[in-house]
Amino acid sequence: MMEYKLLGSTELLVSKIGFGCSPFGDVYNSLDLVEAQRTVHMAIDKGINFFDVSPYYGITLAEERLGKVLAGKRHHIVLATKCGRYGFADFDYSARAVIDGFDASLLRLKTDYVDLLQVHDVEFGAYEQIVEETLPALRQIQAAGKARYIGITGYPLGMLARIASSVPVDSVLTYCRHNLASTDMDNVLSPIVKRRGVGLINASPLHMGLLTEPGAPDWHPAPPELKEIGRQVVQFAKTRGLRLSTQALRFCLDHPDVCSTLVGMSTRKHVAWNLEALNSVSDKEVQLEIRDMFGHLFNYVWPSGRPENSDHKTCFGHNLHVEGLLNVKG
Numbered sequence: 001m002m003e004y005k006l007l008g009s010t011e012l013l014v015s016k017i018g019f020g021c022s023p024f025g026d027v028y029n030s031l032d033l034v035e036a037q038r039t040v041h042m043a044i045d046k047g048i049n050f051f052d053v054s055p056y057y058g059i060t061l062a063e064e065r066l067g068k069v070l071a072g073k074r075h076h077i078v079l080a081t082k083c084g085r086y087g088f089a090d091f092d093y094s095a096r097a098v099i100d101g102f103d104a105s106l107l108r109l110k111t112d113y114v115d116l117l118q119v120h121d122v123e124f125g126a127y128e129q130i131v132e133e134t135l136p137a138l139r140q141i142q143a144a145g146k147a148r149y150i151g152i153t154g155y156p157l158g159m160l161a162r163i164a165s166s167v168p169v170d171s172v173l174t175y176c177r178h179n180l181a182s183t184d185m186d187n188v189l190s191p192i193v194k195r196r197g198v199g200l201i202n203a204s205p206l207h208m209g210l211l212t213e214p215g216a217p218d219w220h221p222a223p224p225e226l227k228e229i230g231r232q233v234v235q236f237a238k239t240r241g242l243r244l245s246t247q248a249l250r251f252c253l254d255h256p257d258v259c260s261t262l263v264g265m266s267t268r269k270h271v272a273w274n275l276e277a278l279n280s281v282s283d284k285e286v287q288l289e290i291r292d293m294f295g296h297l298f299n300y301v302w303p304s305g306r307p308e309n310s311d312h313k314t315c316f317g318h319n320l321h322v323e324g325l326l327n328v329k330g
């Protein structure tokens, strides 16, 4: 049975397993649209109600496809999209860009509002602009009735925590910071968002494919040694008679403060496997062995965004890394 949680202090009741739509932008493989439609309908029938997309995924393709396959189902789901990131190196966090860009998202998604509008990958913007211009523009969009709630997403925990502790946001999404390869989300971000009643969304429980049989895609930012460990971990789970993805998702679902764990899906097989995680139990011994296999690359952090927004730099006037508050390596 699917479980639901309120997203922070909002009225959005989201499924503990969320449907990540980056695969709809051909981020991993090219999408079979018929299968994708069946997958979305199956997920909704099985109680998955939280869907996350972005104009960045496939450069508008994912939103357009999701809009198509959601025909007649829009009001059955909690729909989240993003703004500010429009290509691999195409960012615009100005008020004008996010307001106009979001209107285009609504057209693609064939709806007149989203439940959650998030600033995508805040670390590629200037902190001051995100706080003083972008988020106020999102509040304007909210006041116009086009977005019920607003949030931020990104990779560096320090910047997300800094924003969430300075200005009101309804949700924070981070990725690859709490799963079988990394658990540093709790060192900085989780306590702050919990204290402020902000909804915590954990994305990429499979470390963007690294914890799956096909392995990490070519564009994956992890170094080759980490990808190799991912392959070994998949084989190790097999020798224990386990499917790694199920263990990996179960591990994420066990987090007490995460409202929804977003996993990228585009096939019914993956929906079925991920639903199995709901009824499975964590094998703590296997999880500890996997942690050991990652060795010094456990909690590996790759660069993302502007250098000044990196976790390795000063946040809150402190160097979190040096002070041991942030257990990052790499």
Ligand code: NAD
Pocket (backbone or CB within 6 Å): 019, 020, 021, 022, 023, 028, 052, 053, 120, 121, 153, 154, 155, 173, 174, 175, 203, 204, 205, 206, 207, 208, 209, 212, 213, 245, 246, 262, 263, 264, 265, 266, 269, 270, 271, 273, 274
């Ligand atoms: P993920 O860790 O969920 O991995 C997705 C990959 O695993 C895909 O190739 C998918 O086909 C495969 N997969 C899914 N279920 C599987 C299973 N049971 N067994 C084997 N393989 C399986 O990574 P993700 O898709 O990048 O992250 C999930 C979602 O979170 C994204 O789709 C997106 O919506 C969101 N996200 C947001 C941000 C951001 O806002 N900055 C960043 C990353 C992810």
